[in-house]
Amino acid sequence: MLTRRHLLAGAAAGSAALLLPGTASAAxxxxxxxxxxGWLDWIAAHRHDVSVLIDDGAGRRAARDADVDRVMASSIKVVHLSAYATAVAEGRLDPNEMIRVGDWDAHHPFVGDGRAHFQALNSLAIPCDDYGIAKDPEQRVPLKRLVESMIFFSDNAATDYLRTRLGDPALRFAAARGGWFRPDTRSLGGEILMLIMPEYAPPPGSPAAVRRAMGDAVARRFVADPAFRAEALRRWPEMPMTPETQWPWIKGHGQGSATDLFALHHSLATDRYRPGGALAREILARPLSDRVPAGASEVLFKGGSLPFSLTFGLSVRWPGGRSGTAALLLTGVNEQAMRNAAVLIYYVVEALADPAKFTALRRALGRPTV
Incomplete structure (x- = not known):
């Protein structure tokens, strides 16, 4: 079972996804x-900031701006997980392959992940410095541990490592098999590096493809150039340190819709995703293994957050084939609400099993919109 901190690392760390401990905006x-x-009241008061698609698998369904693209944050990582699971099922990747920790660390630009990489290494008993860089880069860990770190701790470095190994075509193909077409799988490390060193970022308002290409380029340089890594380490204290100052950058981050996120999660939950679905479900079932509703068999979950943005996709599965799925993308979430994200996550889990709670959520969402 994962702790609440582990859950929040992957779902709702709020601006801790970027800020260092101790930095926060005023409540x-x-x-x-x-x-x-309180969360139902928040949703009712912020309907223009909410995109939701939810279906309990028993005839109840609700939607609100489900096709509106919003910041996806770490919820995108279900795409990388699906691509990994597919590659394992097809024999293209070995989960027991021993990976050099230094090659994993090379995708971690020291800050910007709420210390997820630091926690991932500590969970594997790998000694590291305060920035989450292993003291012995020659240590080896099984590939499957990187993938688990990507989901359990929301480790961006593991995500970028997998993207480098598999390639964007494999990620897009894996997502499309689950109904999510053309996901934005840009480098997460590259995004942080452009925040640290804005001279490597495109002008505000540039097309997403331009920003994605420039972020990928700076991420590749970080991996290959020790002098550039040293410069990033020196420069990170200059980066914007509050949600308000980071928001102009956040708005250009990778986006997607609740419809996209719902499609892939539902495909995995209903056992239609093959090959690889079983392995993906096994990993997604662990974060909320202690929140399975009575009578259900498991809850599948992956979430994400960036300043003012909270996102997650989840499914509840029952014996006999019933599966309920929900995808929520919220914008305008302040620090106070972000700290309480687990309350909303647990409520949505219960709403998939409890018709009264589902009805209350549907009422808060208002008239259905797409």
Whole structure:
């Protein structure tokens, strides 16, 4: 079972996804999101900031702006997981392949992940410095541990390592098999590096393809050039340090829709995703293994966050074939609400099993929109 901190690392660390410990914006007032009703009130008051698609597998369905693209954050990592699981099932990757830790570290630009990489290495008993860089880069770990770190801790370095190994065509193909076409699988490390060193970023408002290409280029340089890595380490204290100052950058981050996220999660949950679906489900089932509703068999989950942005996709599966799935993308989430994200996540899990809670959520969403 994962701790609440581990859950939040992958779902709702708020601006901790970028900020260092101890940095935060001032708390703001609003509905009491420490309670379920508070989150329903928040949704009802922020319907223009919410994209949702939810189906409980028993005839109830609700949608709100499901086709509107919003910042996806780490929820995109279900794409990388699906591509990995497919490659393993087809014999193109060996989960027990021993990976040099230094090659994993090379995708971690020291900050910008809420210390996810640091926690991942510590969970594997790999001694590292305060930035999450292994003291002995020659240590080896099985490839499957990187993938688990990507899901359990939301480690960006593992995500970029997998993308480099598999390639964007494999990621796009894996997503398309689950109904998500053309996902934005840009380098997550590259995004952080452009925030640290804005001279390597395109002008604000540039097309997404331009920003993606420039982020990929700076990420490749970080991996290959020790002097450039040293420069990034020197420069990171100059990066914007509050959600408000980071927001202009966040708005250009990779996006997708609730429809996209729902499609892939639902394909995995309903056992239609083959080959590789079983392995992906095995990994997705672990973060919320202690929150399985009575009578259900498992909950599959992956979430993400960036300042003001909270996202997640999840499914509840029952014996006999029933599967309920939900995808939520929220914008405008303040620090207070972000700290209470687990309350919303657990509520959505229960709403897939409890018709009364589903109805209350549908009421908060208002008239169905797509």
């Amino acid at each position: 703001t007032t609003g509905p009491d999101t420490a309670t379920e009703q």
